Amino acid sequence: xxxxxxxxxxxxxxxxxxxxxxxxxxxxxxxxxxxxxxxxxxxxxxxxxxxxxxxxxxxxxxxxxxxxxxxxxxxxxxxxxxxxxxxxxxxxxxxxxxxxxxxxxxxxxxxxxxxxxxxxxxxxxxxxxxxxxxxxxxxxxxxxxxxxxxxxxxxxxxxxxxxxxxxxxxxxxxxxxxxxxxxxxxxxxxxxxxxxxxxxxxxxxxxxxxxxxxxxxxxxxxxxxxxxxxxxxxxxxxxxxxxxxxxxxxxxxxxxxxxxxxxxxxxxxxxxxxxxxxxxxxxxxxxxxxxxxxxxxxxxxxxxxxxxxx
Amino acid sequence: xxxxxxxxxxxxxxxxxxxxxxxxxxxxxxxxxxxxxxxxxxxxxxxxxxxxxxxxxxxxxxxxxxxxxxxxxxxxxxxxxxxxxxxxxxxxxxxxxxxxxxxxxxxxxxxxxxxxxxxxxxxxxxxxxxxxxxxxxxxxxxxxxxxxxxxxxxxxxxxxxxxxxxxxxxxxxxxxxxxxxxxxxxxxxxxxxxxxxxxxxxxxxxxxxxxxxxxxxxxxxxxxxxxxxxxxxxxxxxxxxxxxxxxxxxxxxxxxxxxxxxx
Numbered sequence: 001x002x003x004x005x006x007x008x009x010x011x012x013x014x015x016x017x018x019x020x021x022x023x024x025x026x027x028x029x030x031x032x033x034x035x036x037x038x039x040x041x042x043x044x045x046x047x048x049x050x051x052x053x054x055x056x057x058x059x060x061x062x063x064x065x066x067x068x069x070x071x072x073x074x075x076x077x078x079x080x081x082x083x084x085x086x087x088x089x090x091x092x093x094x095x096x097x098x099x100x101x102x103x104x105x106x107x108x109x110x111x112x113x114x115x116x117x118x119x120x121x122x123x124x125x126x127x128x129x130x131x132x133x134x135x136x137x138x139x140x141x142x143x144x145x146x147x148x149x150x151x152x153x154x155x156x157x158x159x160x161x162x163x164x165x166x167x168x169x170x171x172x173x174x175x176x177x178x179x180x181x182x183x184x185x186x187x188x189x190x191x192x193x194x195x196x197x198x199x200x201x202x203x204x205x206x207x208x209x210x211x212x213x214x215x216x217x218x219x220x221x222x223x224x225x226x227x228x229x230x231x232x233x234x235x236x237x238x239x240x241x242x243x244x245x246x247x248x249x250x251x252x253x254x255x256x257x258x259x260x261x262x263x264x265x266x267x268x269x270x271x272x273x274x275x276x277x278x279x280x281x282x283x284x285x286x287x288x289x290x291x292x293x294x295x296x297x298x299x300x301x302x303x304x305x306x307x308x309x310x
Numbered sequence: 311x312x313x314x315x316x317x318x319x320x321x322x323x324x325x326x327x328x329x330x331x332x333x334x335x336x337x338x339x340x341x342x343x344x345x346x347x348x349x350x351x352x353x354x355x356x357x358x359x360x361x362x363x364x365x366x367x368x369x370x371x372x373x374x375x376x377x378x379x380x381x382x383x384x385x386x387x388x389x390x391x392x393x394x395x396x397x398x399x400x401x402x403x404x405x406x407x408x409x410x411x412x413x414x415x416x417x418x419x420x421x422x423x424x425x426x427x428x429x430x431x432x433x434x435x436x437x438x439x440x441x442x443x444x445x446x447x448x449x450x451x452x453x454x455x456x457x458x459x460x461x462x463x464x465x466x467x468x469x470x471x472x473x474x475x476x477x478x479x480x481x482x483x484x485x486x487x488x489x490x491x492x493x494x495x496x497x498x499x500x501x502x503x504x505x506x507x508x509x510x511x512x513x514x515x516x517x518x519x520x521x522x523x524x525x526x527x528x529x530x531x532x533x534x535x536x537x538x539x540x541x542x543x544x545x546x547x548x549x550x551x552x553x554x555x556x557x558x559x560x561x562x563x564x565x566x567x568x569x570x571x572x573x
Contacts, residue, residue: 051414054568069565074416075324081411089343090336101332102415104324125343 002029004149004180005050005068010059012045012204019045021204022059027149027182032175034195034212035184042204043184047151050182051079064149075103078147080138080155088127092118092137095126096144103145115170116140117163131158139167143174150174152183156190168193192216222266222287224259224273228280231257237276239269326421333425341395341433348433351394355387356440362506363449370449375508377452378533380445381461382505384438385528388465389499391434392472393479393492396426400480401488404567419564427473434469435462457536464535468528468549474556475524481563499525524552 005027012020020042027033035043048054049061052068066073086095093109100106113119116136121129129137139155152171156164171194175181185191191198191212198215200208208215221241228234235243242262247255263269266285273280341348359380369375403409412422445451453461475495479488500506502516503525509517520526527549534541 048410048414053410053413071416071418074414077414077416079411079414082407085407085411087336087340087408089340094336094339098332098336099415101329102324102417 003027004029004064006062007046007049008060010049010056010061012049012054013057018204023204023206025199025206027180029180031197032181032183032195034191034198035182035201036188036191036198037201038186041202043201044153047079047153047184050151051077076148077151078142078145079151080142080153086126086134086137089125091123091125093122096141099141100144105146107144107146112140112144117166132160132163135159136163136167148180150179150181152181154184217264221262221264222285224261224263224266224269224283224285226280226283227256227258228278229256230278231259234259234273234278234280235261237272239263239265239272330421330425333422334428337425337429338432341429348395348437351391352437352440354390355383355437356444358386359383359441359444364444373450373452376449377536378508380441380449380451381532381536382529383441384465385525385532386500386505387438387441388434388469389472389525390496391437392430392469393476393496395433396430396473396476397479397488397492398485400426400477401483401485405485419561423477423560423564426477430473431466431469453536457538461532461536465528465532468531471524471549471552471556474553474560477560478556478563481560481567499523504529522548524549527552
């Protein structure tokens, strides 16, 4: 397996905000890598660094063994513009031809249009297209030069279900033809449909880098909240991935803590809890948000987190 | 997994000339499909000639002064178009997402910049046609055919520093600031360079200052090309120095640029 691109302890700051914080990552040939994280997590910054559009504040970014800010190292890289980017006055075929002209082994315009379903739009000016049509063309542009590495930033945002599934099928087909694909999304569903390896990032840091199954198992978790004087023992019960304890005074001065427990299977955990005979009150169960699920991933040793409110 | 960094594929090469041609074509199409954008730079210099030179018969009826006035306003037309069209277009494009996308393609900066310069010069020359028409029809300006052709070639070459300065302004400033900088620079160059008022009538200090202004170099070089006289060394040296300095500035600004920065 070959490493196509690499970030080595890369930090990127914009003024006082840190978009990426000492991130290291390797992109290997032949995989679909999903970059999952909430908006503003640093996914797009990571892609602009790989595209050579921005430089890291510190650390090194390598693309095909060189500095991506030099044009020659980008000759096998394909990426998507934002759908609002297409120049309004140019016709679709003119945009495809312009982008494809940068690559030695381009896909013929008609073939690309056929594959991504816009053969009937080639003569239209981009300004006359709908958002979904622009989105399909933007994704097609990433494949116009038969790249070995493709970066897709939120490729199906704003598409209807049919168009989304069509695009996923096209991405998988190119993967089968040997392309390596990095796809960012804040939709778990999209990552699940495409990726084999998943990197979870939030606030500029990599929280997890694992196979899809491993990440999915963690992400599909629930939060069980309750109050109990025996918080420590409850946190050690089977099934608890992560426990967050908030100290609260009891009604008569006794110690009663509120607990937020991240668990894989909430039904199973509640059975265990009842079976243990430990006292608890005000039990509530809810699905974990992505952020909470990702937070659970950062803890190798479960049930050790403790937080005291200020 | 290894650390082997793969060699770029060597099958097939992209012709930089073809790529340059594609970018020029796209840039011209984008402008020509909204032609109102270039009307201002086409009309303004011809109107200056029509209102300031033509009614002044002392200049308009004198072949030498009239020819110099037409040349001055042709230089002005090309300069305005270069600074305005290029500076503003680049500044605006940096705020849109298409230009950043082009930067992710294997596109060497020199190819993109020269395509922008070429597309703008084509439009600049279009903006000079009304000036030449008014000059030929309504003044005593004359030029031999060879003088006219040589003058056009020299004008094209001497417009390069204005194109580069326009590009530099575009890469250095957001579009609203670029407009202000262009306007100040444009009129400063035009007055100090003797494009509106002949330098023969300048006081000594202004004449000395004027010799450092690129508009003056362009004016004098085009006049000597049209007249068939030998240019002075200071004109050639000045034009060359501005061209090299502006080219270095643009390349540095382009490499430094990361699109619009918000803090």
